[in-house]
Amino acid sequence: MAWGSSDSRAAGVLIAPALAGLILFIALPFVLAVGMSFTNLRLGSPLPLEFTGLRQYARVFADVSVQRAFLNNAVFALVVVPVQTALALLLALALNRRVRGMVVLRALFFLPVIFPMSLVAVVWILILAPGPEGMMNSLLSLLSFGHWQPRDFLHDAMWALPAIMLTSIWQGVGFQMVVLLAGLQAIPAQLYEAAAVDGAARWRQFRHVTLPQLRNPLIFVVVVTTILSFRVFDQVRIMTRGGPNDATTTAIFETVRSAFDRAQLAKAAAIAVVFFVVVLLLTLMQKRLLRQQPAPGISGTTERPSDATC
């Protein structure tokens, strides 16, 4: 479409506000952050602003807390992504039935998703309260017939990160479940019938029909959850403040801590840029994975003969 036609002029006018917002609040700050990361900028510092090249990046990569943050993010992703996805798939399979009241169950499992993370975090602080009176401690005590020693989960270097993972999974699994449920419901029932007649029992129908048909929703869920696991912040800020001893610190938490607790704006910008690159790589991975196969559907409905010229 050539510029100057009335359609494209109208289109230009219509997207202008959104575009302006995007440039003003996303693109510009990011460019500034990249610029800042090559300086020694600190809030309230008397030293003159200098171009310092890659020194901030060197500092970032040498910083034990930042290293720990990215490591925590990676561990968090490696545990939460598979566990949450598998759990969401199980829930979706269990809830993908035409039974009365199923809508209510689905809504219940989805409910945590609409709660703000800050609220969820506060609730889980109460659940994870130390001492035998804490809900989680008393539950574990009950399940282990009294063999469980009460712990202060959020102040225990070994238990703090798993506790945050648990909170995140509880809050996030409903969203993935809904995505996978939609994927399940898009699978034509006839494929299962064909598979049954072809001799495939339940498990093999799952392996040869359900899983391949869920490929794209699963990739979507995995990638989104991975990105979200690198973005973890609210839970950490509210539940542990990165502690104890950096056991639960994350990339975003380190960025915020550098910028606002220590006024090291340039360093915070450098962490943010590294973080951006990591997330970008993950997104590119998603695109590559998705492109390998066109969206599946029942073969009879897409009328696309092989010799079509369009």
Place this chain on the structure above:
Amino acid sequence: MAQVDFKNVSKRFADVNAVVHDFSLCVPDGELLVLLGPSGCGKSTTLRLLAGLEQPTDGEILLDGQVVNDWSPQRRNVAMVFQNYALYPHMSVRQNLAFPLRMRRQPRVEIAAKVDETARLLELGALLERKPAQLSGGQRQRVAMGRALVRDPAVFLMDEPLSNLDAKLRVQLRGEIARLQQRLGTTTLYVTHDQTEAMTLGHRVAVMQAGVLQQLGSPQELYDRPSNLFVAGFLGSPPMNLFEAKVQRDAQGAFVSFGTARVPLPTALGADAPAYLGLRPEALRHDDPEGVLPDVTLTVLSVEPLGYEQIVYLTAPLAPVASAPETEAEVKNSVAARLPADYPLSAGESITLGIDVDKVRYFDRNGEALG
């Protein structure tokens, strides 16, 4: 190879009336039986009952004399071709063909050999590595057929396998299915609403309506001697002309007046008084110069030229059967005649036709055939 028996099979869904009602049928080994009927008549459900995809509410389904009601579809060794093929979209043609064999844990070498053999049989060789989305409708249909016959099933089930294809392809594949079935000799149940498919493919045809088997017989039997008004009005294009008949008597015996024509009742009817009379469009003849046949003069309402013949709609001298199915607007209150195309007719003209009394069918008050 197998014989299929339905014994008083009924299927009811929840609160709805029976979809299949007291259905009994025996399909001997090697037969191609067509289940024919309008949509919603229960023919697909019957097929799904045999596949094990539905459970009968009553009655027994037998494969080779064994009751299979409780058998899962996996165990029944029947193969099914679905209306929209139901190919596995994420698998190549080769993988689709191999799937039923893999599910039966056959050795790899054997699978490869059978897939190649089936591909050759159906001329799919060049398409083996393609995905279903890259195939045309006809090619997909062939793959679906291949997936069904790759494993030598006991019974072949085909649920309207050609209805998603264009007319030309349908005729071509119809012929292929007939040849394949003849060559393999596999017992086949074929569901369709297309009477041409039923007539050309079926060794026997079972006509269904509202879940009830109406008539079972060879295509020619069904056409010549429909067992009731439904079958008479369903088969044929245009279908049989059906009228209410008033029986009269004179010195020569019982007869029905069709306009000026005196149509004598066959003695075979005995004491049964017919309530309805049926005339195939070809039972009205114009080639009766000697006047052997009782003749009637009717006015032409409209003409449908078909090249080698013409369908002529004429004013009906009797009241047509109100509930005759498949009655097109144009046919209402008219009688259709199939005449050679060699002389032109136009609306408003009068024409004198002889009635082939041997081809007139009679039905009782309940719509059942007499004689």
